[in-house]
Amino acid sequence: MTDSQTAPAARRRRDPQRRIEEITAATERVIAERGIEGLTHRAVAEKAGVPLGATTYHFATKGDLIAAALHSAVDRYAAYLQAWADQRPDLSPEQLVILLTDALLGCFGPQRDQQVMEFELYLAALRRPALRPIADRYIELSIQTLTRYTDPVTATAAAVAMNGLTLRGLAGTHTPTRADIEAILRRILTTP
Amino acid sequence: MTDSQTAPAARRRRDPQRRIEEITAATERVIAERGIEGLTHRAVAEKAGVPLGATTYHFATKGDLIAAALHSAVDRYAAYLQAWADQRPDLSPEQLVILLTDALLGCFGPQRDQQVMEFELYLAALRRPALRPIADRYIELSIQTLTRYTDPVTATAAAVAMNGLTLRGLAGTHTPTRADIEAILRRILTTP
Amino acid sequence: MTDSQTAPAARRRRDPQRRIEEITAATERVIAERGIEGLTHRAVAEKAGVPLGATTYHFATKGDLIAAALHSAVDRYAAYLQAWADQRPDLSPEQLVILLTDALLGCFGPQRDQQVMEFELYLAALRRPALRPIADRYIELSIQTLTRYTDPVTATAAAVAMNGLTLRGLAGTHTPTRADIEAILRRILTTP
Amino acid sequence: MTDSQTAPAARRRRDPQRRIEEITAATERVIAERGIEGLTHRAVAEKAGVPLGATTYHFATKGDLIAAALHSAVDRYAAYLQAWADQRPDLSPEQLVILLTDALLGCFGPQRDQQVMEFELYLAALRRPALRPIADRYIELSIQTLTRYTDPVTATAAAVAMNGLTLRGLAGTHTPTRADIEAILRRILTTP
DNA sequence: AATGAATGAGCATTCATTCAT
DNA sequence: TATGAATGAATGCTCATTCAT
Numbered sequence: 001m002t003d004s005q006t007a008p009a010a011r012r013r014r015d016p017q018r019r020i021e022e023i024t025a026a027t028e029r030v031i032a033e034r035g036i037e038g039l040t041h042r043a044v045a046e047k048a049g050v051p052l053g054a055t056t057y058h059f060a061t062k063g064d065l066i067a068a069a070l071h072s073a074v075d076r077y078a079a080y081l082q083a084w085a086d087q088r089p090d091l092s093p094e095q096l097v098i099l100l101t102d103a104l105l106g107c108f109g110p111q112r113d114q115q116v117m118e119f120e121l122y123l124a125a126l127r128r129p130a131l132r133p134i135a136d137r138y139i140e141l142s143i144q145t146l147t148r149y150t151d152p153v154t155a156t157a158a159a160v161a162m163n164g165l166t167l168r169g170l171a172g173t174h175t176p177t178r179a180d181i182e183a184i185l186r187r188i189l190t191t192p
Numbered sequence: 193m194t195d196s197q198t199a200p201a202a203r204r205r206r207d208p209q210r211r212i213e214e215i216t217a218a219t220e221r222v223i224a225e226r227g228i229e230g231l232t233h234r235a236v237a238e239k240a241g242v243p244l245g246a247t248t249y250h251f252a253t254k255g256d257l258i259a260a261a262l263h264s265a266v267d268r269y270a271a272y273l274q275a276w277a278d279q280r281p282d283l284s285p286e287q288l289v290i291l292l293t294d295a296l297l298g299c300f301g302p303q304r305d306q307q308v309m310e311f312e313l314y315l316a317a318l319r320r321p322a323l324r325p326i327a328d329r330y331i332e333l334s335i336q337t338l339t340r341y342t343d344p345v346t347a348t349a350a351a352v353a354m355n356g357l358t359l360r361g362l363a364g365t366h367t368p369t370r371a372d373i374e375a376i377l378r379r380i381l382t383t384p
Numbered sequence: 385m386t387d388s389q390t391a392p393a394a395r396r397r398r399d400p401q402r403r404i405e406e407i408t409a410a411t412e413r414v415i416a417e418r419g420i421e422g423l424t425h426r427a428v429a430e431k432a433g434v435p436l437g438a439t440t441y442h443f444a445t446k447g448d449l450i451a452a453a454l455h456s457a458v459d460r461y462a463a464y465l466q467a468w469a470d471q472r473p474d475l476s477p478e479q480l481v482i483l484l485t486d487a488l489l490g491c492f493g494p495q496r497d498q499q500v501m502e503f504e505l506y507l508a509a510l511r512r513p514a515l516r517p518i519a520d521r522y523i524e525l526s527i528q529t530l531t532r533y534t535d536p537v538t539a540t541a542a543a544v545a546m547n548g549l550t551l552r553g554l555a556g557t558h559t560p561t562r563a564d565i566e567a568i569l570r571r572i573l574t575t576p
Numbered sequence: 577m578t579d580s581q582t583a584p585a586a587r588r589r590r591d592p593q594r595r596i597e598e599i600t601a602a603t604e605r606v607i608a609e610r611g612i613e614g615l616t617h618r619a620v621a622e623k624a625g626v627p628l629g630a631t632t633y634h635f636a637t638k639g640d641l642i643a644a645a646l647h648s649a650v651d652r653y654a655a656y657l658q659a660w661a662d663q664r665p666d667l668s669p670e671q672l673v674i675l676l677t678d679a680l681l682g683c684f685g686p687q688r689d690q691q692v693m694e695f696e697l698y699l700a701a702l703r704r705p706a707l708r709p710i711a712d713r714y715i716e717l718s719i720q721t722l723t724r725y726t727d728p729v730t731a732t733a734a735a736v737a738m739n740g741l742t743l744r745g746l747a748g749t750h751t752p753t754r755a756d757i758e759a760i761l762r763r764i765l766t767t768p
Numbered sequence: 769a770a771t772g773a774a775t776g777a778g779c780a781t782t783c784a785t786t787c788a789t
Numbered sequence: 790t791a792t793g794a795a796t797g798a799a800t801g802c803t804c805a806t807t808c809a810t
Binding site for chain 4: 504515517545555567568
């Protein structure tokens with residue numbers, strides 16, 4: 001170990017991977033706060049604490065920033081689902097209804113901004129074909145996770161309904177109640 | 193009678209209501225073509241064939257344009273649903289599955305651009321609380337219509353699932369097949 | 385004279401034609417000083433003492449600025465030629481040689497910057513087809529003027545040779561001498 | 577012999593002279609395609625297939641690139657003139673008129689882009705004194721070549737007239753006809 | 769009421785240039 | 790020697806907005 005610890009500040013340069021991750025995270029935060037229409041290279045640079053040139057250097061266009069943020073969000077979602085399901089290997093339909101309702105309600109609380117951000121990223125794919133493969137993965141992850149507990153058709157029905165419910169709660173004037181959500185999911189996931 | 197009835201065509205000027213409708217329709221067309229991020233007073237003025245000042249005069253902010261377009265889209269949707277249901281007063285669950293599937297598939301064909309526009313308008317409510325009452329009406333209309341044929345919980349489940357399915361088809365790489373949609377709607381609307 | 389002199393500063397607004405001319409003149413000055421590659425809306429705005437928006441408002445693109453400047457230069461050249469020839473209705477070939485030589489030598493003195501600017505404007509037409517009709521007029525004016533004194537072929541030969549000579553003097557290391565120019569023009573304009 | 581002489585092809589790296597020539601040639605191609613205002617180190621690097629650093633390493637500034645390209649163009653022109661004249665050791669004035677006209681017309685055909693590039697390089701000397709000695713050589717080469725066939729004054733007159741004619745054809749809306757050019761050159765080169 | 773001229777802030781993007789390796 | 794990562798200044802252009810008419 002010749003001189004490692006020295007030059008803490010002057011060093012640090014040249015860790016492109018780290019920079020890219022910082023910029024991506026800052027992109028997500030900017031979108032969460034101001035929406036995609038408020039996303040600019042400048043805002044990202046400021047939020048990430050990097051020079052303006054660093055954002056355009058690593059992400060030449062706004063589309064590149066959005067793609068990176070969507071990718072990051074999907075990766076995070078995949079890890080979340082994995083952990084969620086791994087901790088709950090066996091669930092009855094009724095248990096699933098209760099737990100999914102609980103998870104869904106969380107989207108309207110403190111996580112609201114992040115949830116809106118993820119929706120905005122997802123919806124950016126409406127106009128940007130390059131994002132569609134990543135958007136695909138988003139919804140497929142939900143379906144695959146639910147398929148651990150039920151048949152594929154029911155899993156898909158539940159996944160798209162949850163998406164629709166979330167959207168309704170975020171875009172409408174009032175959030176759905178626990179009872180509403182439970183009733184809907186119970187209608188889809190349980191067989192009378 | 194000094195001058196009123198004369199010059200029916202040359203008059204025409206000074207019909208503010210008509211102007212407002214022209215501008216609203218042009219706003220929808222602009223969003224359909226370029227997305228909400230491409231919506232500007234200038235683009236609307238050009239598309240509507242009115243002076244720039246006319247757009248800012250009647251719709252001071254971009255949010256006003258969006259609200260008017262969303263309102264218009266919801267009104268049109270309401271009329272469509274009304275006519276659809278009036279022509280089909282009685283439907284069995286299985287008939288409903290078939291017909292809703294058919295209607296849903298239409299969103300991915302030539303109507304795609306308009307469908308994307310309506311989604312963009314709906315999603316604008318995520319960031320614009322003023323739009324949420326109008327967005328509410330959008331989804332409630334679907335639910336109310338389905339309630340003509342089934343219980344409220346099932347109707348809501350079907351409505352949000354259809355929304356989620358449409359989004360999935362528009363934001364993903366491939367559109368769902370008729371068989372996919374039918375299976376999902378059958379799972380929700382019919383009781384085994 | 386009711387109230388003319390009042391409000392000298394607050395007035396002045398709303399004289400678009402005047403503004404356009406100021407901006408055009410400033411464009412020529414900027415090109416004279418920094419070349420076409422130094423031409424920017426900002427530089428013109430500063431030189432003309434108008435807001436930046438005024439330049440982009442009246443001349444949306446850089447090409448528009450260049451076209452206006454070229455137009456202006458050609459108009460000025462036309463007026464100059466007209467006056468020059470009107471004052472010299474009859475010239476013998478030898479007189480023409482002497483006077484043209486004298487005029488040509490002027491391009492290498494204090495007028496050099498303006499001459500370079502006019503060449504740069506003329507040459508911008510190499511890459512911008514929209515400028516070519518104006519560039520045409522430039523050279524045709526010279527030919528037409530010389531045609532007052534000699535046959536068309538000789539006039540054209542003299543005009544293009546003078547252009548080539550000017551270019552040679554401006555782009556090379558040393559300016560041609562009076563004797564050089566006289567010899568060349570005499571070779572073209574006089575018949576032995 | 578560990579590694580020195582081996583791998584004649586795989587080596588190839590480290591041939592600075594070759595690199596410089598490749599970059600120079602790429603510079604000419606970039607200017608031919610996009611003009612001097614489109615000349616950037618990046619564009620040259622891409623066109624030459626070399627790393628960006630290679631262009632800034634060998635040619636620190638844009639002016640250096642231009643100088644190299646002008647030098648290259650002049651060298652090529654010199655070789656062309658040499659060969660042209662060597663193949664035609666004796667020409668009557670009338671023969672010269674015909675052949676020069678033919679050569680001149682070629683500038684407006686498929687060679688147009690290259691001709692425009694050479695003019696742009698030549699004209700860059702208007703603003704860049706460092707280029708003027710090279711620009712001098714350009715025009716002197718033409719004069720010297722013509723001096724093989726006629727007296728110096730006539731040769732110079734013909735050379736500058738040809739330059740002016742070419743410029744007129746390239747910057748104007750229509751190219752001169754063969755008859756036009758012949759008439760002008762005949763006026764200059766032949767004695768009645 | 770209605771218009772469009774006018775303004776200046778702001779953005780994506782491009783680049784020359786620097787510098788660590 | 791040679792490379793390309795990194796920087797920040799600069800530009801054309803677009804627009805929301807204001808305001809005189």
